[in-house]
Amino acid sequence: MKLYCRNWSFCSCFVSLLLLLSPMLLLAQSAGSGLNNPKIDERVNALLKQMTLEEKIGQLVQYSAGDATGPEKARIAYKARLSKGQIGSLYNLTGAREVNAMQKIAVDESRLHVPLIFALDVIHGYRTTFPVPLGLSATWNPALVEKDSRIAAEEATSEGIRWTLSPMVDIARDARWGRITEGAGEDPYLGAAMARAYVRGYQGANLTDASSMVACVKHYVGYGAAEGGRDYNTTDMSERALRQVYLPPFKAALDAGAATLMSAFNSLQYVPASANRFTLTEILRDEWGFRGFVVSDWAAITELIEHGIANDEATAARKSLAAGVDMDMVSGAYANTLLDQVRGGKIPESVVDEAARRILRVKFAMGLFEHPYADESKSPITTLDPEHVAAARTSAEESFVLLKNETSTGGKSLLPLASNVRTIALIGPMADSAADMLGSWSAAGQAKDVITLRASLSDRMKESGGKLLYAKGTEFGSPSDAGFAEALSIAQQSDVVLMALGEPASDTGEAGSRTRLGLPENQEKLLHAVVATGKPVVLILFDGRPLTLVWEAANVPAILEAWYPGVQAGPAVVRTLFGDVNPSGRLTASFPRTVGQEPLYYNALNTGRPATVDLSSPPTNTVEKYLSRYLDETNSALYPFGFGLSYTKFQLSPPTVSTQSASAKALNDSAAKLTVAADVKNIGGRAGAEVVELYIQERGTSVARPVRELKGFRKVTLAPGESQRVEFTLGRDELAFWNIDMKNVVEPCDLTIWIAPSSVEGSPAEVTIEP
Numbered sequence: 180m181k182l183y184c185r186n187w188s189f190c191s192c193f194v195s196l197l198l199l200l201s202p203m204l205l206l207a208q209s210a211g212s213g214l215n216n217p218k219i220d221e222r223v224n225a226l227l228k229q230m231t232l233e234e235k236i237g238q239l240v241q242y243s244a245g246d247a248t249g250p251e252k253a254r255i256a257y258k259a260r261l262s263k264g265q266i267g268s269l270y271n272l273t274g275a276r277e278v279n280a281m282q283k284i285a286v287d288e289s290r291l292h293v294p295l296i297f298a299l300d301v302i303h304g305y306r307t308t309f310p311v312p313l314g315l316s317a318t319w320n321p322a323l324v325e326k327d328s329r330i331a332a333e334e335a336t337s338e339g340i341r342w343t344l345s346p347m348v349d350i351a352r353d354a355r356w357g358r359i360t361e362g363a364g365e366d367p368y369l370g371a372a373m374a375r376a377y378v379r380g381y382q383g384a385n386l387t388d389a390s391s392m393v394a395c396v397k398h399y400v401g402y403g404a405a406e407g408g409r410d411y412n413t414t415d416m417s418e419r420a421l422r423q424v425y426l427p428p429f430k431a432a433l434d435a436g437a438a439t440l441m442s443a444f445n446s447l448q449y450v451p452a453s454a455n456r457f458t459l460t461e462i463l464r465d466e467w468g469f470r471g472f473v474v475s476d477w478a479a480i481t482e483l484i485e486h487g488i489a490n491d492e493a494t495a496a497r498k499s500l501a502a503g504v505d506m507d508m509v510s511g512a513y514a515n516t517l518l519d520q521v522r523g524g525k526i527p528e529s530v531v532d533e534a535a536r537r538i539l540r541v542k543f544a545m546g547l548f549e550h551p552y553a554d555e556s557k558s559p560i561t562t563l564d565p566e567h568v569a570a571a572r573t574s575a576e577e578s579f580v581l582l583k584n585e586t587s588t589g590g591k592s593l594l595p596l597a598s599n600v601r602t603i604a605l606i607g608p609m610a611d612s613a614a615d616m617l618g619s620w621s622a623a624g625q626a627k628d629v630i631t632l633r634a635s636l637s638d639r640m641k642e643s644g645g646k647l648l649y650a651k652g653t654e655f656g657s658p659s660d661a662g663f664a665e666a667l668s669i670a671q672q673s674d675v676v677l678m679a680l681g682e683p684a685s686d687t688g689e690a691g692s693r694t695r696l697g698l699p700e701n702q703e704k705l706l707h708a709v710v711a712t713g714k715p716v717v718l719i720l721f722d723g724r725p726l727t728l729v730w731e732a733a734n735v736p737a738i739l740e741a742w743y744p745g746v747q748a749g750p751a752v753v754r755t756l757f758g759d760v761n762p763s764g765r766l767t768a769s770f771p772r773t774v775g776q777e778p779l780y781y782n783a784l785n786t787g788r789p790a791t792v793d794l795s796s797p798p799t800n801t802v803e804k805y806l807s808r809y810l811d812e813t814n815s816a817l818y819p820f821g822f823g824l825s826y827t828k829f830q831l832s833p834p835t836v837s838t839q840s841a842s843a844k845a846l847n848d849s850a851a852k853l854t855v856a857a858d859v860k861n862i863g864g865r866a867g868a869e870v871v872e873l874y875i876q877e878r879g880t881s882v883a884r885p886v887r888e889l890k891g892f893r894k895v896t897l898a899p900g901e902s903q904r905v906e907f908t909l910g911r912d913e914l915a916f917w918n919i920d921m922k923n924v925v926e927p928c929d930l931t932i933w934i935a936p937s938s939v940e941g942s943p944a945e946v947t948i949e950p
């Protein structure tokens with residue numbers, strides 16, 4: 180057995196730990212590892228028997244030992260508590276040496292030597308920063324997300340982080356919500372695929388591997404449905420919407436083996452998610468059989484007081500614990516009150532036992548008792564691994580979504596740029612802003628690792644003998660137009676203008692809600708002025724959410740959505756602009772025309788009065804008026820879910836289905852499946868990748884079903900002229916839904932199937948699902 184300790188004092192403590200646990204270790208070694216391993220349960224139970232009530236409660240307590248990521252109420256003298264076994268987890272601490280120093284106190288000085296589990300928000304990379312998750316989801320490439328997550332795990336675990344507070348799998352249908360940047364967008368099917376990919380990547384093949392990082396799927400549940408898109412706000416929805424839309428990515432992550440889950444800040448059906456027994460126990464434990472542990476979000480337990488369902492810390496603690504929250508992230512309510520409450524008979528000790536059991540089960544399953552320490556012989560990550568950097572560039576390139584590509588004259592498309600373009604004007608506050616390229620949550624990411632668009636473009640122009648002119652033009656948050664003149668002057672001198680605009684990263688992510696979704700005002704003014712010069716303009720957007728781009732879509736010839744691309748922002752954008760790579764990203768969240776359309780999502784219900792024509796002008800008669808529509812705007816997205824252009828063109832054949840009629844009973848009871856196929860052909864002049872998307876609609880069912888739902892996708896790379904047959908199967912997993920009796924079943928219905936390049940295109944095939 181390899182011991183992860185370098186000096187004698189670590190090892191001596193370890194020997195005593197081994198002696199204490201050796202009979203259990205032997206059993207575990209012969210039985211492998213995992214949350215369902217009965218040998219691990221035996222070890223947990225044996226340990227629990229030795230623990231005092233104080234020590235068991237200690238396992239339920241987490242503190243932040245580094246920078247706070249929420250209101251600063253969490254600072255305590257945690258070192259003294261560690262030696263008494265009063266803390267189960269620390270987070271926000273990085274560096275093997277620092278982590279080991281804390282671990283040494285827990286393992287050496289506490290009576291039963293129970294190791295700590297160290298957490299961090301490793302959200303889209305550790306030191307090597309990948310695109311933000313919304314960008315990663317736009318790749319429609321789970322294998323790539325899995326690879327990036329594996330890299331994140333390798334880097335983070337080498338610095339002692341064995342637990343990441345990721346993935347965020349909240350479905351987000353409202354771009355006002357800043358945290359839309361942290362997830363996979365609006366669709367549960369895609370969200371589930373991405374959730375699985377993150378978990379597989381983080382946790383690797385075996386939780387006991389030193390490079391495995393336990394995933395924490397969050398925020399359970401409904402957090403992304405915050406009313407008005409305002410962070411932390413109320414969520415209310417039917418149980419059907421919860422099960423149909425919001426729960427599937429959580430279930431997928433847990434089925435992929437995610438060992439922990441975080442309870443959310445919001446209230447759901449008037450019960451705060453961090454005290455919600457229905458979701459935390461009835462669904463999570465009783466229905467799904469989850470055997471890992473639940474940690475609350477930051478201080479979410481004491482926030483029950485603000486929610487109004489507890490008048491003091493003790494009640495808050497009691498309610499959260501009873502509902503199924505095992506670990507208290509920083510609020511202190513468990514540490515401060517559980518002991519007295521159990522002693523006073525208000526909480527059965529068995530409830531504390533069960534929470535401690537779940538936490539210890541994960542610690543054993545991770546092999547923490549055998550390997551509590553990070554390997555300090557691995558030097559801290561001071562430079563980026565070239566392979567990781569290459570992966571970051573590929574991910575950034577695959578995440579970019581080409582929203583528009585024309586010329587004002589209707590001639591050849593503006594992109595890709597000619598390799599011999601003589602003079603480029605690069606304008607905008609994003610062009611050289613390294614820190615913003617990291618997006619929100621950058622773990623150990625550093626701005627100095629980022630290659631900006633300006634730096635990369637400058638190299639490219641030097642190589643080609645062209646000239647790069649640069650002007651920032653405006654500052655974030657400043658109304659001043661003092662920089663406009665210089666920007667306009669370089670625009671006039673150029674053959675093409677690249678406008679690098681967007682939202683400062685700090686305006687996205689947690690507590691980053693906005694009511695206005697246009698480009699920040701001064702940037703919009705600058706863009707108008709530059710476009711007015713008549714020069715061809717490419718708008719490159721760096722942001723973390725869908726923006727409202729009606730003016731831009733009408734007036735700017737080429738628009739590339741680049742999100743926050745991470746450390747390889749510059750090279751990825753430059754290679755895309757010059758056509759070294761062909762953009763293949765597709766939107767995973769609808770881009771509204773105006774904020775008033777939010778929440779906006781493609782998989783909506785039809786209503787009884789659907790606006791069948793996209794009506795943008797005011798109604799002229801009662802037929803046009805009494806529809807589910809706005810008087811002043813169309814219903815449709817400006818850029819819909821699934822949409823994205825390419826430098827080449829693809830053609831999709833109408834779908835063919837294996838049968839015109841199928842039996843609901845057979846689909847429910849057996850592995851019966853329909854097959855749907857189409858040919859996709861590259862009919863343009865360049866190699867490229869198309870995302871082939873499969874959508875369905877079910878009509879005549881016991882409850883209303885969405886106008887379209889994604890039920891399959893495949894990313895296909897094709898040379899010019901090449902074609903490929905893409906085949907999908909539809910079975911119970913894809914066709915079942917939560918019906919009128921709240922049963923997840925396939926019902927008899929008329930089924931329409933599209934194989935399409937976006938959620939608003941494609942020709943349909945019809946199938947009847949008989950009883």
Ligand code: BGC
Nearest residue numbers: 248249300344397476477689
């Ligand atoms: C966020 C979580 C995060 C936690 C710890 C909270 O404010 O909502 O997503 O994991 O802080 O940093």
